[in-house]
Amino acid sequence: MTDANPTSQPHRSMWLLWLVLFVGLPAMVSAWEARVPPGRPRPEAVAAARLTRPATPPPAVAPVEVYALERDQARAFNAAIPFSRLPNPAARPFLFSGSPIDLARATDCLAAAQLYEAGDDAVGERAVAQVVLNRVRHPAFPKTVCGVVFQGQERATGCQFTFTCDGALARTPTQAAWERARDIARAALAGKVYKPVGYATHYHTDWVVPYWSGSLDKITSVGTHLFFRWRGWWGTPPAFRRAGESGEPLVQRIARLSAAHQGDPDAPAGLSPPALTGGTLADLAARPQQAIGADSLGRTMAGVRLIAIAPGARSFLVELGRAISPDSWPTMAQTFCAGRPECRIMAWRAGTAPGGLPLSGDQMESMAFAYIHNSATGLQRSLWNCFQTPRGNKDECMLQRNPRAAAPPPPAAAPELAGVRRKERFEVVKIAPPSPAVTAPAQP
Numbered sequence: 001m002t003d004a005n006p007t008s009q010p011h012r013s014m015w016l017l018w019l020v021l022f023v024g025l026p027a028m029v030s031a032w033e034a035r036v037p038p039g040r041p042r043p044e045a046v047a048a049a050r051l052t053r054p055a056t057p058p059p060a061v062a063p064v065e066v067y068a069l070e071r072d073q074a075r076a077f078n079a080a081i082p083f084s085r086l087p088n089p090a091a092r093p094f095l096f097s098g099s100p101i102d103l104a105r106a107t108d109c110l111a112a113a114q115l116y117e118a119g120d121d122a123v124g125e126r127a128v129a130q131v132v133l134n135r136v137r138h139p140a141f142p143k144t145v146c147g148v149v150f151q152g153q154e155r156a157t158g159c160q161f162t163f164t165c166d167g168a169l170a171r172t173p174t175q176a177a178w179e180r181a182r183d184i185a186r187a188a189l190a191g192k193v194y195k196p197v198g199y200a201t202h203y204h205t206d207w208v209v210p211y212w213s214g215s216l217d218k219i220t221s222v223g224t225h226l227f228f229r230w231r232g233w234w235g236t237p238p239a240f241r242r243a244g245e246s247g248e249p250l251v252q253r254i255a256r257l258s259a260a261h262q263g264d265p266d267a268p269a270g271l272s273p274p275a276l277t278g279g280t281l282a283d284l285a286a287r288p289q290q291a292i293g294a295d296s297l298g299r300t301m302a303g304v305r306l307i308a309i310a311p312g313a314r315s316f317l318v319e320l321g322r323a324i325s326p327d328s329w330p331t332m333a334q335t336f337c338a339g340r341p342e343c344r345i346m347a348w349r350a351g352t353a354p355g356g357l358p359l360s361g362d363q364m365e366s367m368a369f370a371y372i373h374n375s376a377t378g379l380q381r382s383l384w385n386c387f388q389t390p391r392g393n394k395d396e397c398m399l400q401r402n403p404r405a406a407a408p409p410p411p412a413a414a415p416e417l418a419g420v421r422r423k424e425r426f427e428v429v430k431i432a433p434p435s436p437a438v439t440a441p442a443q444p
Contacts, residue, residue, distance in 0.1 A: 053233050058140035062212055063152060064160060064204075071207040078206050078226060084217035088198040089237060093191035094133040096145075098246040101260060104335045105248035106145035106189060108258035111181035113149045116163035118225075120177040125184045126194040127203070127222045133188060134201050137240040141201075145189075146248045153253070169253055175327065178257060182334070183380070196220050199240055200227035259328070259335040304332060308356045315344040319353035320368060326389045330382040333371035345371040349388065370398060 069077065096103055113132055118124030135141040135148045142148050152159035159165035173181075188194075197203075203225045204210050216228035217235065229235040255262045304324065307317040316336070320329065329347065337343030347369040348354065354363045370383045386397035 053238070058138070058239075059230055059234055061140055061151070061160070064162065064210055064212075066204075066208045066210050069209055074207050074209045077209050078213075081213070081218050084219050086217065088219050090195035091130060091134055091193055091197075091199055091240065092237070093193055094137070094189065095191050096189040097243075098248060100340070102246050102248040103189065104260035105250065105258070107182055107185045108254060108260055109146035109149045109248070109251060110185035110188065111178065112169075112254050112257065113161055113163070114184060115173055115177060115181040116168050116171075117161060118223075120173070120180065121223070122180065122184065124223055124225065125181055126188070126192075127197050127225065127227070129185060129188040130194040130197050131200055131203055131227070134197075134199055134240060137242050138201060138234075139239070139242050140234070143242070143245040144248050146251050150249075150251055150253070164253070173257075175330070179330075179380075196222060197227045198229065199235060199237060200229050201235075202228040257331070259331045305353075307353055310357060314340075314342045315346065317354065317357070318345055318347040320347050320349055322350050326369070326384065329369045329384075330371060333369075333382065334373070334380075337371070337373040340373065343371075343373040345369070347371075367398070 067074070096106060098106065110129055110132055114125035114128045117128045132145060132148055136143065136145055142151055149161055150159075150164050151161075153164040163169060198219055200219055202210075202212065202216055204213065206221070206224050206226055213226075213228065215231070217231055218226055218228055220227050230239075233239060251261050253261075304321055305319040307319055309316055324332070333343075333345040333347075336345065346367055348363075348366065349368045352366050352368070354360075366385075368385050368388050372379060372381050372383075374380075382396065383398045384391050384396055386394070391397055
């Protein structure tokens with residue numbers, strides 16, 4: 001038996017094993033980590049597609065349909081989809097350029113989408129507003145704000161925004177929530193951008209899985225909503241260059257919330273409805289300020305009559321019809337003031353309105369409602385004469401200088417009592433003066 005030589009060379013098969021361990025295995029791991037999932041284009045192909053506009057038309061906008069998954073299953077599915085690593089630039093500011101009546105309609109359509117889709121949540125509403133305006137700019141969608149919001153509303157299912165076809169519009173928001181939504185909408189239409197969602201054109205809650213979610217890039221989340229954009233060139237900033245068109249359609253489905261959407265839905269887009277022509281408030285709001293003159297006074301809109309315009313065309317005197325609810329007065333005023341940098345509405349109930357200017361002190365005190373709007377400072381306030389229309393919030397009450405002028409009428413007379421005769425007037429009873437006393441003559 002011979003001793004083993006400790007300095008002998010390792011077998012050539014050992015060299016091969018070491019080569020596999022130290023060279024081949026890391027290469028295999030790297031290749032595995034860099035693999036492209038089935039059905040996904042390679043990164044270089046994605047980058048090339050984002051730089052070149054395709055010859056094909058924009059992607060088709062499919063109705064919203066979801067997989068039949070339990071809520072927890074949907075959340076697990078959505079969580080497994082990674083967020084895109086591609087850049088997510090902020091959208092460019094959107095500056096609405098339509099007429100005042102178009103602006104009033106666009107504002108209320110956008111506010112409705114925000115409020116019914118995101119609830120009374122300012123952050124969620126801003127995200128929804130940004131998606132709507134991104135769609136207005138994209139050639140795959142309608143060209144107006146109201147057109148985008150109510151796209152597919154005629155279908156029982158498959159509308160683009162579910163609130164337009166699932167019965168949600170039957171719920172009435174609070175006045176405070178509606179005004180907050182309109183403020184957010186006005187800011188978005190004036191150029192305010194919600195940066196986190198970038199150029200997203202789609203979103204859904206994390207407990208549903210739409211059929212289209214696997215074909216778009218997931219870019220961010222806001223609360224329980226996930227936001228997506230199209231892949232390739234159609235999801236890049238150059239694809240969002242289309243300008244919105246004027247002529248916002250009239251949507252009667254939100255007419256109870258918006259005076260701008262009251263009228264005939266068959267009227268030409270962008271024009272005052274036939275029932276509102278000839279100097280109505282909606283028509284006056286759509287006309288240049290310098291065109292409003294004395295020939296426009298005295299006309300009516302659903303019982304609202306414009307009485308006078310103060311010098312400078314910033315203050316407007318209005319008579320309110322008896323059929324108009326006090327809660328709808330702010331909407332009427334906002335519709336008229338839309339597009340005006342400064343605006344003030346002074347309104348009286350029917351039968352108490354002044355004949356014109358100037359106003360007396362008693363006429364000021366009997367005013368039923370006032371609205372003030374200043375776009376430069378963001379001031380927007382509605383005030384009621386709380387002697388005439390009590391309000392739960394005292395901050396909504398006008399300051400009264402002479403309460404007697406605005407005091408409610410005296411209470412009705414007390415009812416008749418059985419068996420008791422009621423006197424219609426005071427009776428004056430004359431009492432004869434006492435006869436002068438006769439003094440007996442003094443005895444001599």
